[in-house]
Amino acid sequence: MDLPSRTELEMIRYFKGDAKRISHFVKVHDFARLIALSENYSQRDMLICEVSAYVHDIGIKDGERLYGRNDGQIQEQLGPAEAEKLLKKLTDDSELIDRVCEIVSLHHHAVKYHSAAHQAIVEADFLVNAYEDGLKREAIKTAGEKIFKTHTGKMLLKTIFSV
Numbered sequence: 001m002d003l004p005s006r007t008e009l010e011m012i013r014y015f016k017g018d019a020k021r022i023s024h025f026v027k028v029h030d031f032a033r034l035i036a037l038s039e040n041y042s043q044r045d046m047l048i049c050e051v052s053a054y055v056h057d058i059g060i061k062d063g064e065r066l067y068g069r070n071d072g073q074i075q076e077q078l079g080p081a082e083a084e085k086l087l088k089k090l091t092d093d094s095e096l097i098d099r100v101c102e103i104v105s106l107h108h109h110a111v112k113y114h115s116a117a118h119q120a121i122v123e124a125d126f127l128v129n130a131y132e133d134g135l136k137r138e139a140i141k142t143a144g145e146k147i148f149k150t151h152t153g154k155m156l157l158k159t160i161f162s163v
């Protein structure tokens, strides 16, 4: 089985019993992969992107368990160490683990451009959160203008939410 699928299985185990979180990262992965494919990302960036999509919110579990918090800041603080622990069980590609952990530590920094893989995660996460959080059309439009940089992401936002 390839690394993204093994990561998905590990993450389903990690969030055992939490169908909401599991369905969130499955959806984020799907949009992130679609953006990466459609934007012709390199194979390496595609791999980083797919693995990051599965683990991007991993910090939520410890945030809630240890501090009763699930905000972006606590996720970014606690996420990288958890992601590293999980990924070390699946691969010895340390460059990949480093890049994924950096994306986990930055995934709520939506406005500043970091890298192709990070951008796909930010856009995919926004597409999924806008629906899950019931964001208003105006808020989607405004945030979308600030956050979205890829042609595919912008098209998806417009098409899905009619903005």
Ligand SMILES: [Fe+2]
Pocket: 024, 028, 056, 057, 125
């Ligand atoms: Fe997310």
